[in-house]
């Protein structure tokens with residue numbers, strides 16, 4: 001018997017006479033729902049660990065270990081509180097694992113799953129009355145908040161939603177007015193980081209026998225999955241979650257705001273808190289985190305900036321996902337569904353981008369230091385912070401016309417915090433403009449100047465941001481290719497005016513840089529300044545052409 005099996009048996013109380021609840025893998029909190037208020041002696045919890053889920057996509061090893069280690073520790077923690085636990089090891093869908101239990105124990109309650117994929121799996125059990133769905137108490141806002149805030153949408157806007165929920169909840173409000181006189185201090189939060197203050201080192205944890213066992217399982221069963229397994233970087237217990245939050249509160253939050261948009265080759269997270277994976281599993285509760293931050297003495301730009309991420313963006317993207325049924329149902333269209341056993345997700349692409357994801361995303365060097373550095377961080381940690389996701393990974397993929405669905409699936413497997421409700425809106429909606437202006441006002445694309453200003457990647461790159469970096473040409477080529485589609489966008493008026501003034505020869509060069517850069521990266525070749533990559537028919541100043 002496994003260490004975990006033994007430990008659970010030792011703690012297991014008498015399961016007789018209990019009312020049973022199914023707790024999905026991402027609802028691992030005893031502080032919400034029935035677990036927070038009913039007598040532990042009366043409750044039984046069903047937990048399911050299934051190879052079917054783990055093998056459904058080539059998830060990063062660290063992600064598999066994070067979910068399994070937290071699921072197992074949660075089982076032990078709740079058993080220690082007196083809850084009876086039925087821990088099911090399965091190899092098929094959740095539905096198949098639950099059916100016999102429902103037959104034996106009677107109907108199970110479940111808080112509404114966050115993931116659409118899990119809701120779809122469980123739908124027949126809900127329809128037959130075997131599963132009784134109750135509200136998910138982990139969210140801070142309701143569908144009504146979303147509807148009320150977006151009177152005329154779609155398109156939907158996060159800032160209107162955020163202002164509405166600030167008013168409704170009274171968070172960072174004094175006498176009906178936002179603290180500091182404005183709802184957002186975003187414009188104050190755009191400093192590059194030059195090394196001072198030093199970036200905090202992410203906390204390390206001491207893996208116990210349960211976590212070690214999960215590590216062995218992942219190494220054995222999922223050896224072919226990508227990514228580095230680093231158990232000491234993995235918060236697995238309730239105490240670890242608290243320790244991570246204490247670290248984030250002390251080391252990150254005081255300077256969270258000013259450096260929020262900065263990027264560095266010396267730190268994958270800078271002053272970002274790294275709590276998303278635990279928030280999404282509910283090992284840390286959004287309500288607790290937001291309340292803590294409201295109560296802290298912090299510079300307002302950091303305090304408000306952080307609260308906006310959780311109360312605003314995190315909740316908003318979830319509502320967009322719900323309102324569009326995972327982007328299957330968009331205003332005036334219903335994008336095709338990708339092929340995958342079961343359902344491969346919606347494939348919107350208003351710009352018509354459909355190129356395969358280039359091998360650089362799986363670790364083949366591209367020669368672009370920004371892209372190579374962030375990809376390396378992701379495979380080492382299953383994490384990178386928001387701006388690297390948006391302005392390096394999604395930016396480059398968008399400039400190369402990569403299929404938004406392929407990019408989404410990559411993010412889904414590569415990041416430890418990715419679940420459909422959050423990764424799809426962030427990649428399809430925000431990162432790639434695949435659904436147009438449905439939830440953002442413009443495509444988030446940039447040339448090398450932005451990257452040079454906000455990061456130190458260019459200092460370790462063979463290309464020069466002002467002369468040889470191909471990203472600038474890729475940016476102009478993107479605007480030129482999609483000019484007709486984008487020309488009515490007021491936020492792109494200035495760049496499109498600049499494009500029209502760009503000399504024809506430069507525009508032709510941009511187009512060639514795009515053609516040859518895309519071909520080289522698709523073939524897994526490294527771009528170089530001197531023209532060594534085979535995709536380049538001649539040497540020129542943009543390096544990929």
Ligand SMILES: Cc1cc2nc3c(=O)[nH]c(=O)nc-3n(C[C@H](O)[C@H](O)[C@H](O)COP(=O)(O)OP(=O)(O)OC[C@H]3O[C@@H](n4cnc5c(N)ncnc54)[C@H](O)[C@@H]3O)c2cc1C
Pocket residue numbers: 269271272273274275276277279280306309310313314315317384385386387389390394411412415417418419422423426427430431
């Ligand atoms: C292309 C792309 C893909 C993304 N994929 C995911 C994903 O799969 N899972 C995920 O949780 N976040 C995703 N995000 C949002 C954001 O990048 C991460 O939540 C954040 O980087 C997590 O790191 P952190 O905890 O250090 O965040 P911090 O910067 O410390 O922010 C605090 C918290 O705010 C929340 N948050 C901030 N922005 C967002 C957002 N846009 N959407 C949802 N929550 C947000 C997160 O819970 C985060 O933990 C994505 C963003 C982009 C641009």
